[in-house]
Amino acid sequence: MSQSASEKTNGTLTGANYEELAEQIATLRADLAGLTETLGRVGKSEKERLVAAARSRGEDLKAAGEARLEDARDYMREQPGTALGLAAALGFLAGYILTGRR
Numbered sequence: 730m731s732q733s734a735s736e737k738t739n740g741t742l743t744g745a746n747y748e749e750l751a752e753q754i755a756t757l758r759a760d761l762a763g764l765t766e767t768l769g770r771v772g773k774s775e776k777e778r779l780v781a782a783a784r785s786r787g788e789d790l791k792a793a794g795e796a797r798l799e800d801a802r803d804y805m806r807e808q809p810g811t812a813l814g815l816a817a818a819l820g821f822l823a824g825y826i827l828t829g830r831r
Contacts, residue, residue, distance in 0.1 A: 805812040
């Protein structure tokens with residue numbers, strides 16, 4: 730297939746080739762814009778999914794922490810002497826560690 734002199738002159742672009750190249754560039758720009766928009770939507774939906782999962786996990790952890798706190802309160806009400814002894818022992822241990830005397 731030979732090209733006419735008006736289509737190609739020593740490797741330089743001419744009218745027909747330039748128009749074809751301009752159309753291809755316009756198509757590529759449109760495709761890139763579409764891909765960018767799609768990636769934006771995917772990123773937004775993924776962000777929303779992760780935020781919802783984190784919120785759910787946070788609520789679960791909060792509920793578990795509140796349950797443990799209530800268990801500790803019940804234990805202190807049922808066995809105040811033991812709870813007081815544990816608190817004193819932990820206090821002495823923390824003081825010993827924090828003062829650096831060994």
